[in-house]
Amino acid sequence: MKSSNNRPLSLDQFNNLLQQSGVVDHTYPLTALVWMPYGYKILNLTENYLNGLFEKYGYGRHVFPYLVSSREFDRINKQISSFETGVFKVTNSIILRPSGESAIYPMFRRWIKSERDLPKKVFQIGSMFRKGSTRGFMRPNENDFFVEAHSAFSSRKEAEIELMNINNLVEEYLRWLAIPTLKTIRPSWTNKPVAEKEYAFDALLPIGETSLLNVTYSQMQIFSKAFDISFTRENGIKDYTYQAEFGFSQRSILTSVWLMSNQDNLFLLPSYSPIQVVIIQIDPENSQLSEYSEKILMLLKSKNIRAFVDKEKRQLYKRFSKYEKIGVPIRLEIGENELKYSTIKLVRKDNGNKLNHPFDNIDQTVNQTFEKIISDAYANNEKKLIDNTIICDKKEKVRETIKYGKIAKVQLCNCEDCTKKLQKEIGLGEVIGFKDEDDKIEGPCINCHKSTSNVAFYARRV
Numbered sequence: 001m002k003s004s005n006n007r008p009l010s011l012d013q014f015n016n017l018l019q020q021s022g023v024v025d026h027t028y029p030l031t032a033l034v035w036m037p038y039g040y041k042i043l044n045l046t047e048n049y050l051n052g053l054f055e056k057y058g059y060g061r062h063v064f065p066y067l068v069s070s071r072e073f074d075r076i077n078k079q080i081s082s083f084e085t086g087v088f089k090v091t092n093s094i095i096l097r098p099s100g101e102s103a104i105y106p107m108f109r110r111w112i113k114s115e116r117d118l119p120k121k122v123f124q125i126g127s128m129f130r131k132g133s134t135r136g137f138m139r140p141n142e143n144d145f146f147v148e149a150h151s152a153f154s155s156r157k158e159a160e161i162e163l164m165n166i167n168n169l170v171e172e173y174l175r176w177l178a179i180p181t182l183k184t185i186r187p188s189w190t191n192k193p194v195a196e197k198e199y200a201f202d203a204l205l206p207i208g209e210t211s212l213l214n215v216t217y218s219q220m221q222i223f224s225k226a227f228d229i230s231f232t233r234e235n236g237i238k239d240y241t242y243q244a245e246f247g248f249s250q251r252s253i254l255t256s257v258w259l260m261s262n263q264d265n266l267f268l269l270p271s272y273s274p275i276q277v278v279i280i281q282i283d284p285e286n287s288q289l290s291e292y293s294e295k296i297l298m299l300l301k302s303k304n305i306r307a308f309v310d311k312e313k314r315q316l317y318k319r320f321s322k323y324e325k326i327g328v329p330i331r332l333e334i335g336e337n338e339l340k341y342s343t344i345k346l347v348r349k350d351n352g353n354k355l356n357h358p359f360d361n362i363d364q365t366v367n368q369t370f371e372k373i374i375s376d377a378y379a380n381n382e383k384k385l386i387d388n389t390i391i392c393d394k395k396e397k398v399r400e401t402i403k404y405g406k407i408a409k410v411q412l413c414n415c416e417d418c419t420k421k422l423q424k425e426i427g428l429g430e431v432i433g434f435k436d437e438d439d440k441i442e443g444p445c446i447n448c449h450k451s452t453s454n455v456a457f458y459a460r461r462v
């Protein structure tokens with residue numbers, strides 16, 4: 001249904017909605033979320049989807065321990081990753097994993113001996129622990145739905161191709177969540193020495209800040225050298241593996257929900273909504289109506305549609321609003337008229353459109369409506385992203401754009417000097433990344449005015 005007002009949903013309001021709808025409980029005494037049964041189902045559906053997606057891209061799911069040896073962690077700490085916010089120590093020789101490398105790469109070192117052992121492609125879903133955190137689900141100390149994938153190859157070329165594959169995987173997942181993103185290459189001086197190249201995927205949140213949802217890394221031999229992951233080629237020559245990796249958290253799922261929700265109600269996409277269709281039997285005590293709603297339920301269930309019949313004996317508007325509140329995307333209404341003519345009233349939550357449909361083929365129409373809801377959501381979110389990305393040729397305009405919660409697109413030399421000077425003068429926000437090689441145009445750098453074909457995006461990032 002339409003929102004009672006059009007003010008953007010703030011993070012606090014969104015957190016309250018999540019809490020009231022039984023998705024998560026924020027009141028845990030530490031900065032971590034408790035996933036409630038309804039929220040767990042959302043995670044579970046996402047996890048099932050991701051299992052299939054990773055399989056399609058050739059990744060095998062593993063379960064690596066949360067406890068990692070600090071000796072292994074020290075191979076990357078300081079020299080490669082700074083982990084400046086700190087890690088949780090269990091004992092002097094054990095820490096809770098702040099990322100997967102120190103759990104996965106000691107095993108790559110054991111598993112990979114010769115060219116025949118490659119490629120190796122693994123992924124895992126589980127918790128990741130980092131100190132220093134705030135803002136609810138955006139950055140908890142324990143990220144309990146952290147998805148990461150690591151791959152190792154015998155040549156640079158293969159790892160380069162894999163980086164493109166994992167970018168496709170990420171984009172496929174984000175489309176399932178109906179989240180359009182700005183895909184950029186992160187400034188190269190910020191990722192050394194973690195990766196040779198990094199792609200960032202930022203979404204624009206309703207609060208006018210961007211959220212970094214995914215990062216893909218071309219690590220090449222940086223980590224394989226640190227962890228001594230080497231293999232012997234058929235010609236007897238030893239080499240280190242070439243690697244690519246990426247990771248993302250529950251933040252992407254909740255961002256998808258946030259983008260679609262309003263001041264009053266959550267909105268869940270059919271992709272991950274635990275209840276996709278609620279069948280409201282208008283008169284709960286009419287036995288003929290009960291038979292009819294059961295018949296519809298059976299048909300939908302036989303097509304793997306997650307449907308539910310509501311027969312609660314209370315005021316109708318309260319029954320409607322219960323499912324509105326928790327974000328159920330489709331409502332079917334069954335009353336005496338529908339029974340008489342063997343029809344069903346279908347109501348879309350996203351736009352309130354109503355349709356009277358015959359019983360026959362209702363399952364097909366429901367499935368088509370799911371697809372339409374997801375593609376409309378993507379198109380709406382994409383329009384917002386495009387409308388709020390403003391080409392700026394003056395620093396003043398960049399500042400103004402950022403202040404109003406939009407993204408500035410600027411010509412900027414891809415160098416540390418021009419980027420830092422620009423950020424210093426603007427005083428808020430940051431260069432979130434540079435446009436990929438495609439469709440580059442020449443223009444004067446917003447900072448030094450020399451001609452450049454590099455285009456950067458500037459925004460406030462959560």
Ligand SMILES: [Zn+2]
Nearest residue numbers: 413418445448
């Ligand atoms: Zn410049």
